[in-house]
Amino acid sequence: MHVAIIGIGLIGGSVARDLRRTGFAARLTGVGSSPERAQIAQDLGLVDRVTDLAIAVREADLVVLAIPVDRIVRLLPQVMDLVTDRQTVTDMGSTKKAIVESIARHPRRRRFVASHPMAGTENSGPAAALDRLFENKVAVLCDLEQSAPDAARTVEALYAALGMRLVRMDAATHDLHAAYVSHLSHVASYALALATLEKEKDDNAIFALAGGGFASTARLAKSAPDMWVPIFRQNRTALLDAIDAYQRQLQALRTAIDANDESAMRTLIEEANQIRRILR
Amino acid sequence: MHVAIIGIGLIGGSVARDLRRTGFAARLTGVGSSPERAQIAQDLGLVDRVTDLAIAVREADLVVLAIPVDRIVRLLPQVMDLVTDRQTVTDMGSTKKAIVESIARHPRRRRFVASHPMAGTENSGPAAALDRLFENKVAVLCDLEQSAPDAARTVEALYAALGMRLVRMDAATHDLHAAYVSHLSHVASYALALATLEKEKDDNAIFALAGGGFASTARLAKSAPDMWVPIFRQNRTALLDAIDAYQRQLQALRTAIDANDESAMRTLIEEANQIRRILR
Known part of the structure; x- marks a missing residue:
């Protein structure tokens, strides 16, 4: 699978390490919040290449947003504008209601799966990325009835590759x-x-x-x-x-x-x- | 050296393990807060024997009080009544002012060294005792000018055996x-x-x-x-x-x-x- 990771800091970088190690991602593309961070991510070998958002999204099977929640709310509608019915989008933000509301009436809403892997450290940036950061921890999937079943299965497989236990609830809860x-x-x-x-x-x-x-x-x-x-x-x-x-x-x-x-x-x-x- | 440990829970038990391992104590006597805890400490091999306070204090070179601070304030004057000028007493309580005040005018005050090893866990009891709990952490020695120099040296050697760094300050600070x-x-x-x-x-x-x-x-x-x-x-x-x-x-x-x-x-x-x- 070709995975695009938007934001290759602590979370996105750690996802990249695990998806490469487990073989879940045959190809990894990163989009950095700045040229400097993108360069560090590439130098560390976290992703195969870094590029801009439109190219990364267009070519990916699965798009993962691993950026601060204010940037998810701004960027997610643009990402949804770019995807087709063969692609899946998820986010890893620590809030869920504002994020699902940002695309509630988007025509491609069912390609999106709202999620939150409950893992992290007090550090940030691509150099803080760790192997097995997510292992044996909980990932929350929200409002799954609003996602296409195949999109939900793709994101469930992503978290299985990261070694996480799944919990399902609505975004407000x-x-x-x-x-x-x-x-x-x-x-x-x-x-x-x-x-x-x-x-x-x-x-x-x-x-x-x-x-x-x-x-x-x-x-x-x-x-x-x-x-x-x-x-x-x-x-x-x-x-x-x-x-x-x-x-x-x-x-x-x-x-x-x-x-x-x-x-x-x-x-x-x-x-x-x-x-x-x-x-x- | 013969060391008597009053209170063989997490702190006293961990002290016992390190003093035996390093050879600082040739003999270890424990005094338990209850017969059940004393039995556990003996079964775990933390001390050579358990006995009552008067016997333990009388025979020891160094007496260590590792009990809750309210019990230190009650017991310390009795311990000081029992010791001679060849013996040293220290406590490991997390407060210092009330403890030094409890024996401020005791005729044997100079045999006492107020101390606080800054180490612990959220657990308690002899079964929670750990090897090397104190290593590379800070021990505070308070109001040293009120202790005899040889008593201070004995307690400094105790904390050196536990692998601790020493900090000196007055009890109020x-x-x-x-x-x-x-x-x-x-x-x-x-x-x-x-x-x-x-x-x-x-x-x-x-x-x-x-x-x-x-x-x-x-x-x-x-x-x-x-x-x-x-x-x-x-x-x-x-x-x-x-x-x-x-x-x-x-x-x-x-x-x-x-x-x-x-x-x-x-x-x-x-x-x-x-x-x-x-x-x-």
């Missing part, structure tokens, strides 16, 4: 879940980094004791604004709901600590410990 | 730093677990999409109340200051998201990204 278990984690981590960095202005040794616990909780705060600002904007309503829930729980913890209320602290921590059911 | 880079991370993680678990009551599939980012940020929420409630209580003032700073930053992010203010979001995220200076 995806965005609500992602707000809680992915986007909120990033907000919490950014706030932790900001609070400690602010303290560092008064006390430049504040990080002398930073260990594994801090590293784990603040890791996501390294994530790039080009990716995350558009996600926060597109998933604003669900994310605000999640932040409100988070602020209420944080305030409950603060109130218990302020009151030096041992029993209230213990109750909250024991409840939080239930996360062991989910995270083993 | 330690507690302030630990509030930001360790205790606040736990509060933020508990709140994240609570908010998502609360959502799960309405929507039992909320965790379908939980991936590596969520796991990283919520990992510390598995940590046990027996350890963390006493830390929050003893470091209440510094921790409330850190939580206030965190809440302000969280609110700044929320305001930017609510206003759909792309430039404000980008500025905050770029500032948070500066954490890359600290976390590589």
